[in-house]
Amino acid sequence: MELHITFPTRKDLAEQLYRQLYDAIDSGLLAAGTQLPPTRLLATQLGVSRKTVADAYSRLTYDNLLSGRVGSGTFVNARPITQPEVQPASPLASAAVLALWRDMPMPLSHAAAQGRARYEFIGGASLKTHFPFDQWRRCTLYALRQFNRSRALHGDPQGLPELREAVARHIGFARGVRASVDSVLITNGAQQALDLIARVLIEPGCKVAMEDPGYPFARQLFAAQRADVVDVPVDEEGLCVELIPEGTRLIYVTPSHQFPLGMPMSLARRQALLARAAELGAIIIEDDYDSEFRYEGPPTDSLQSLDPYGLVAYIGTFSKTLLPELRLGYAVLPAAILQAVKVAKQLTDWHTPTLSQWALAKFISEGELLKHVRRCFEVYSARRERILQRLAGDLAPWLAAVPATAGYHLTALSQSDADLGVLIKVARQAEVGLYPITPFYSRQTPVPGLLLGFGAIDLLDIDPALDRVRDIFQQLAPR
Template sequence: MELHVVINGRKDLAGQLYQQLRSAIESGRLAAGTQLPPSRLLAQQLGISRKTISDTYAQLTYENFLTGVIGKGTYVNARAAKITRKQSHSELASFDVIETWRSLPVFLRHPTLEGSLRYDFIGGATSKGQFPQDDWRRCTSHALRQIAGSKGLYSMPEGLPALRNAIARHIAFSRGVNCQDEDVVVCNGAQQALDLISRVLTSPGSLVAMEDPGYPPARLLFGSHGARVIGVPVDAEGLQVDMIPDGTRLIYVTPSHQFPLGMPMSQARRLALLERAYALGAIIIEDDYDSEFRYEGRPTDSLQSMDERGIVAYVGTFSKTLLPELRLGYAILPPAILEAVIRAKQLTDLHTSTLPQWALAKFIAEGCLLKHIRRCHTIYAGRRERILARMAGDLAPWLEAVPTTAGFHMVVMCKVPIDIPLVITLAKKVEVGLYAIDSFFYQQAPQAGFFLGFGAIETLDIDIALDRVRDILQQVA
């Protein structure tokens, strides 16, 4: 038979061959029963190794696309017709619950590789080129050796002792958090920490207060547990504490780098918040998501370090300092809720994967994390300065940056009326990713502005991207 396969370059030969053969089978160009060329012959024709051909045939056979007949060769397998499942979710008894989840908006979702833009100011992402691959690979090898020597049992829901110790020492040094190893619970990212705390503190109808504008995934998460979320306005000093309603059980704040506006909560406001929470019998969640990167003034310690009554649950993540794909976060919990959260963690997922836990414990213990943070700090500081210079320069007629001293995103507010959806659409056409801030507002009136993340965009690309934004604003503003 004549098999049409095109190999481009010398990268991922097996992947290229696999995709083309699978596509040909699924589309019907290679019909059921068609015999494929022997691996030796196809290797000669394509100029690649016979092992690559054999491995690809083996993978497709495993996936039931091909079948081997001893003494005869390899054939396209007859595949069962795809079953069309006609039942709609509207026919199920749980329709109302399903519909509630289906109707939730999608916030802050990162694009796939194919959908990403060349110059993207997306938030919550870092440049992968900064990640210390060699150090992490060495720590992962250590983790594999630790697992090889284990008994193969489930691990502890609160996390490996080695990682809990490393986290406690790291945040005591970097953020002034007052904790012991036993106060630490390792989670699958900060989002799971929020989920666990909400599970043990709220029930349907419970009041949860959070900043408005604020972090939409946290608001949606609390609401999914049946809580009634109240948006509390913020000003230049942070959350307006006197507007937290009576009956509140849980208060969610980002005091070191308010999300999304960026200002820190003042010392007076922090003290007032601690007093108000104590009077309410409420727990405060302090989400300290990226404040290890501070550029101006004296570093501010965490709110948790000021807590003398055990009412602050400190939540942190390694998604911002390392990679989002690692999905590693943690919570430092007050004694009143620690045991309950550990039980909830065990019930929901038993424990976080131990392989990355072992690797991260060694990575922190050897000083690799602090070294990486220092290196990133220099890079992010340069990017921040470049954006601020442009906002004070040729972009000043339209945009003004909100003062911020930490993290790797900033908000720029519109100084004149601007058709923001149109600007975002036009920017996308020239490969620039811009994001509006209106979706971060909940019960407060939305303001007009853009959210500029500078963790993922390369330093040399910032001016190119902002030049294009300026040209668009000149056209439409």
């Protein structure tokens, strides 16, 4: 780079050069990492002696503003960020609500903080090795062509009609959902669908019922909307419907693959839930987050397909079947709340990015999504079967699997007095990532157990990982 510096006088040139370089660095004009010209070159450009430049560089180096690297040159150092002095003021009027958001726990964020282990049993994650990048790239190029032909305007808040039609066909075939292009809303992941429905239904103090244990991000979202979240226990048939209290306005369930335990809701319990919602005038959110992967028994249709009252809002995501980074989800909304949720979507972010919508619409319509699901099913099925064999075999003294027919995680409940907290800590030292189910409980007494995700671990890695878990169990609670 070149520095264009002029001097009004010839007096103390080194001091003047030092001061101007200092000010340039201090103001950010010379950013951290910028390479300064060699002393000989800068001296020639400014018409001063090389010693003048060398003296200025030396002072700046002494001030820790510059550093020399042998064979590379002289570079500007990173400077500590100084915060401007804040004048004392009265406490913020919004201090209470800020504290609510600031102190909200994030139980599903622990993996990023700890880092991935060599053998990962984290739930809700998959390996990118199975993602069909070539097919997605072709669909993205198609999306770019469509994008280039369109006018530079905002899209429909409800979503691209081509994608809504493709989603309606797909979930109708895969999950028995009764959906039309007019009832589907495209969202930035299932979490936004949850947020939008909560925005239009929840007022401070109103009752929202959800499973306990259950999905913590749903619970925290409802609590952040100032709802009175009622934690309803679950049993082997799912949500205990008779414990849903009077006055409940919204009910959140995961009937196909209860999160985190994994058992499906029985047909009798589903029918009872629909009847109870009709009595209360409550909307049911059916979160069908990963049930496209089904391994046992006849296909079970969605709760929404049984709904004669128009009270079930069915939400799904492509984060599990494709990639979480795509941030693509959807909601099939009953007529009673459709328009309100569309308005909330437009006020929130106007619409989901159109480019990714075009790509996904092409991906689904050409059958690539179904092909991908079938490929992943074979992979996940083999991993699941191997974990179940180990749980029924040499790990049986310590862990027992909860019966589950779908998804790509299993829950194993503790069968001994082994301290699972110690197990998880020692296992991570042995490069095995294990995760407890206790953070998913709210008011019910936690049952000790592990959530064993098999989306992010290769089949050949399962036995070495579970061998290490077995050996740790042997030390903590010998047979």
